Amino acid sequence: xxxxxxxxxxxxxxxxxxxxxxxxxxxxDNNKALQRLDELRKGKDRTPDGxxxxxxxxxxxxxxxxxxxxxxxxxxxxxxxxxxxxxxxxGSPRASEIYLGIKVVxxxxxxxxxxxxxxxxxxxxxxxMFAVIIGGGLGFYLPELALTLLKKSRQDRIFLSLPDALDLxxxxxxAGLGLDAAMxxxxxxxxxxxxxxxxxxxxxxxxxxIGRPRREVLHDLGIRSGVDDLKAxxxxxxxxxxxxxxxxxxxxxxxxxxxxxxxxxxxxxxAQTAVKxxxxxxxxxxxxxxxxxxxxxxxxxxxxxxxxxx
Numbered sequence: 001x002x003x004x005x006x007x008x009x010x011x012x013x014x015x016x017x018x019x020x021x022x023x024x025x026x027x028x029d030n031n032k033a034l035q036r037l038d039e040l041r042k043g044k045d046r047t048p049d050g051x052x053x054x055x056x057x058x059x060x061x062x063x064x065x066x067x068x069x070x071x072x073x074x075x076x077x078x079x080x081x082x083x084x085x086x087x088x089x090x091g092s093p094r095a096s097e098i099y100l101g102i103k104v105v106x107x108x109x110x111x112x113x114x115x116x117x118x119x120x121x122x123x124x125x126x127x128x129m130f131a132v133i134i135g136g137g138l139g140f141y142l143p144e145l146a147l148t149l150l151k152k153s154r155q156d157r158i159f160l161s162l163p164d165a166l167d168l169x170x171x172x173x174x175a176g177l178g179l180d181a182a183m184x185x186x187x188x189x190x191x192x193x194x195x196x197x198x199x200x201x202x203x204x205x206x207x208x209x210i211g212r213p214r215r216e217v218l219h220d221l222g223i224r225s226g227v228d229d230l231k232a233x234x235x236x237x238x239x240x241x242x243x244x245x246x247x248x249x250x251x252x253x254x255x256x257x258x259x260x261x262x263x264x265x266x267x268x269x270x271a272q273t274a275v276k277x278x279x280x281x282x283x284x285x286x287x288x289x290x291x292x293x294x295x296x297x298x299x300x301x302x303x304x305x306x307x308x309x310x
Contacts (some may be wrong), residue, residue: 007303071100087226088151089196091203103143110139151226154196158227161194163262166233166255173248179237182206200225214241229258 063166072078085095092098114135118128165186172182184205187198200221207217215238222231233254240250 042047083223083226084147084151087155088147089154089199091224099143099147103140106142107136107140110135110137110142113139155225155227157194157224158200159229160228160262161190161197162227162233163255163259165190165194165197166251166258170248170251170255173251179214179247180205199251200230214238229261 048159074188081096081099085091085099090099096302111132112135114132115128117135118131122128122131135192168186168189169182172185173179183201185204187201203224204217204221207220208214216288218234218241220238222234225231236254237247239271240247
């Protein structure tokens with residue numbers, strides 16, 4: 001093998017070793033006292049032996065340094081990123097650091113994979129460099145896509161489970177429980193069927209227990225979830241609490257409206273089924289039907305044409 005054949009593998013190995021060395025540098029054992037002080041300051045959960053396990057622990061340790069590259073400069077951008085992570089269900093104080101760290105690692109991995117593929121197939125040419133850029137771009141935007149999908153999926157689950165939770169909340173309030181006790185009861189009853197919504201209710205209960213005003217807790221509930229219907233519910237409860245009106249009636253009206261909206265959404269998706277089925281029918285079913293119906297006639301026509309020409 002000459003140098004031109006060895007060069008792509010050498011470049012790929014060098015990039016891979018550089019990425020591994022970077023991760024290994026951040027995941028190495030540091031001073032135990034400094035680690036413990038950092039855990040106490042940030043409130044990080046520890047495993048029984050005081051160490052994080054696996055790749056997750058390694059990324060968690062490396063996240064503060066890696067995230068500095070992509071850290072938002074303004075408070076508005078930082079708040080927007082934290083809000084997106086909260087909407088996706090990641091409310092940890094270190095969620096933004098870990099997310100940006102994963103983004104940097106994904107970009108470096110994409111660069112390494114792109115370099116390996118590009119240089120192996122095209123060498124140090126324009127196409128090879130283009131493959132490196134494409135790999136880095138895909139690695140950079142892959143966490144963005146994953147976060148968007150997780151956010152939308154969680155909001156859909158909250159929206160679909162909210163009418164049932166409101167019905168149970170109405171029953172609890174009409175039975176004589178206060179709003180706080182009713183939310184705790186709903187969280188206990190629906191923790192298996194609606195874990196996302198009950199997690200939000202549990203956060204509200206904890207905030208109420210430490211003495212935060214109910215208006216602020218309900219406002220944060222709507223903002224933290226990102227679901228428009230939950231924001232409307234929070235606004236309704238805030239108005240009912242402010243003006244002293246009955247909470248049960250407001251909850252019942254909101255529950256009926258959301259149930260109608262969910263039924264309309266189901267009808268809309270059912271009406272779209274016929275249009276969505278056109279493409280699978282044309283691509284996968286109609287060719288088989290054409291072969292079965294038209295195939296024998298086509299064979300007979302070809303045989304007759306061959307006999308006429310003969």
